[in-house]
Amino acid sequence: MKRTDGELILFWTLPAVAIIWIAAFFLFPGFVHPMSPSMSAEQVAAFYRDPHNLSRIRYSMILFNWFCVGLIPILTLIVMQIRRMAHRTPIFSYCMLGIMAAGPTLFLVANLFWLLAAFRPERNPNLTQMFSDLAWVSFGSGVPFLIAQSVILALAIYLDRQSRPVFRPWVAHFNLVVAAALAPAAFTGLALGGPMAWDGALPFWVRNVAIALWIVVMGIVLGQAIYRQRAEDRQRVGDRVPA
Amino acid sequence: MSAPATEAVSPLEAPSGSPLHRIAWHWRHNPKRELWLAWWTIVAFYQLFFLVFFVLTRTQPPPSPGWDVARVVQWFHHNHYGLLIGFGIMFLITGMTAPSNALIAYSMRRMSVSPAFAYSYLVLYSLSAIPGMLLMCIALTVGAMRPDRDPELISWLYDFAFLSFVGTMGVFLIGSLVWMLAILLDRNRVLPKWFGYLNLCNALTEIVVSPAWIFKTGVFAWNGLIAWWIDMVVFGLYTGVFIFLLRRMIQREGFGTGPLPDLAPTKETDPSALAETAQ
Numbered sequence A: 001m002k003r004t005d006g007e008l009i010l011f012w013t014l015p016a017v018a019i020i021w022i023a024a025f026f027l028f029p030g031f032v033h034p035m036s037p038s039m040s041a042e043q044v045a046a047f048y049r050d051p052h053n054l055s056r057i058r059y060s061m062i063l064f065n066w067f068c069v070g071l072i073p074i075l076t077l078i079v080m081q082i083r084r085m086a087h088r089t090p091i092f093s094y095c096m097l098g099i100m101a102a103g104p105t106l107f108l109v110a111n112l113f114w115l116l117a118a119f120r121p122e123r124n125p126n127l128t129q130m131f132s133d134l135a136w137v138s139f140g141s142g143v144p145f146l147i148a149q150s151v152i153l154a155l156a157i158y159l160d161r162q163s164r165p166v167f168r169p170w171v172a173h174f175n176l177v178v179a180a181a182l183a184p185a186a187f188t189g190l191a192l193g194g195p196m197a198w199d200g201a202l203p204f205w206v207r208n209v210a211i212a213l214w215i216v217v218m219g220i221v222l223g224q225a226i227y228r229q230r231a232e233d234r235q236r237v238g239d240r241v242p243a
Numbered sequence B: 001m002s003a004p005a006t007e008a009v010s011p012l013e014a015p016s017g018s019p020l021h022r023i024a025w026h027w028r029h030n031p032k033r034e035l036w037l038a039w040w041t042i043v044a045f046y047q048l049f050f051l052v053f054f055v056l057t058r059t060q061p062p063p064s065p066g067w068d069v070a071r072v073v074q075w076f077h078h079n080h081y082g083l084l085i086g087f088g089i090m091f092l093i094t095g096m097t098a099p100s101n102a103l104i105a106y107s108m109r110r111m112s113v114s115p116a117f118a119y120s121y122l123v124l125y126s127l128s129a130i131p132g133m134l135l136m137c138i139a140l141t142v143g144a145m146r147p148d149r150d151p152e153l154i155s156w157l158y159d160f161a162f163l164s165f166v167g168t169m170g171v172f173l174i175g176s177l178v179w180m181l182a183i184l185l186d187r188n189r190v191l192p193k194w195f196g197y198l199n200l201c202n203a204l205t206e207i208v209v210s211p212a213w214i215f216k217t218g219v220f221a222w223n224g225l226i227a228w229w230i231d232m233v234v235f236g237l238y239t240g241v242f243i244f245l246l247r248r249m250i251q252r253e254g255f256g257t258g259p260l261p262d263l264a265p266t267k268e269t270d271p272s273a274l275a276e277t278a279q
Helices: A007-011 A014-027 A041-049 A051-067 A072-083 A091-119 A125-140 A144-158 A169-190 A201-240 B019-029 B033-056 B069-078 B080-109 B115-126 B129-145 B151-167 B170-185 B193-208 B225-252 B271-277
Strands: none
Touching: A007 A072, A007 A201, A014 A051, A014 A201, A041 A051, A041 A125, A051 A091, A072 A091, A072 A144, A072 A201, A091 A125, A091 A144, A091 B033, A091 B080, A091 B115, A091 B129, A125 A169, A125 B129, A125 B151, A144 A169, A144 B080, A169 A201, A169 B080, A169 B129, B019 B033, B033 B080, B033 B225, B069 B080, B069 B129, B069 B151, B080 B115, B080 B129, B080 B170, B080 B225, B115 B170, B129 B151, B129 B170, B170 B193, B193 B225
């Protein structure tokens, strides 16, 4: 009879990871009112030295250090669904596997630099500012794998030509819109102020809302696909037994 | 694959209309579209890579590791917008390396060797993009964005950038050796044996570049005759050759098992014939 393959357990870690991410996001004082790149070295150093900020920076980044890779099992479930698509080759699942390893690693680089900046805030303000800059550029511009993830997923869905595709075509359109929303963040190094700076409308708010929306929407459609797959498997077993 | 059944009736030839029309045809009917998509991504990626590193950012050929701090600051000042725009493009498109790695992994899956080779290569090259390229993009973006930063720190960012770029060796070394071994062991004739040995040449460049961590001037420095020029020629040749060979592999692919068929000029170049036989 039916064995537990564990996919549903992995899937239901998603809400837990999402809650931790949201909590860590709001715990980090540099996100709620995103730090401006136009702050002077002394202002940046003062931000890290502020005892109220310092512990929140450390705790939020330790949380992210644990859980920024927490979405990888969910992304793996998407790979499992890509493998069910009507493709001829494993190209798309290989692409997704490569991308989902690199994406969180890039965030880990940012995470390390934030923790480094907070480790000795009494350091020369120029050094604290440089670590902070490295963190913000890694985080702000760190979109290449997220963009590729959405584009690859969209292409995989478009080429999934069967009567009941794994994901509906609107999921592919949605992924392309998300990729477009993430794209401006790549150029955040060009501006120290305005809507293209790393605390500006496009690289920060549009991008992070797009990521959050992607997680919610893909979580829902992935859950539907996994449950539908299980229902179909049960039906197939049921059909076979009387015969 | 149910779609081509109907087209088998009508003549299945790629239309000779506008390029857009032809692309649309291949997107709908070419059974090898996933492989071609990956292949064209490789071609596009390396063109953009060349544009960004050689033209926009002027980071290749690399500036000297022997410069004093003032000269380094001047270099950043001189290339300010080139660096910020060029690496912005890289932050946008670095994910294009994924289809490239996937297609190379696919070449190994098509061989008679264990899937372990394809998976090893996929993992090695997936993690290569960050230390091998993106750390440089991050460090030089940070260096360029504040021209008034302490010059000593700008100089540290400069070293961090170029040393991470040329000095990330192991992933490419082991990755090339994995591909080499797979090609030499393969009995399905997916890629020619001589290309296996070209992988060895590429792997050796990763050994030869290692003195860049020690020397600041001369042939072994990161911009030197050996550590940069010879290595870049080998890498350029290697990349050009594998792009050509992967194209040949896709043309020969018949989605069967066992040895990859040779190119039969009349049938193989015509994807419509394949669409029919693929039924």
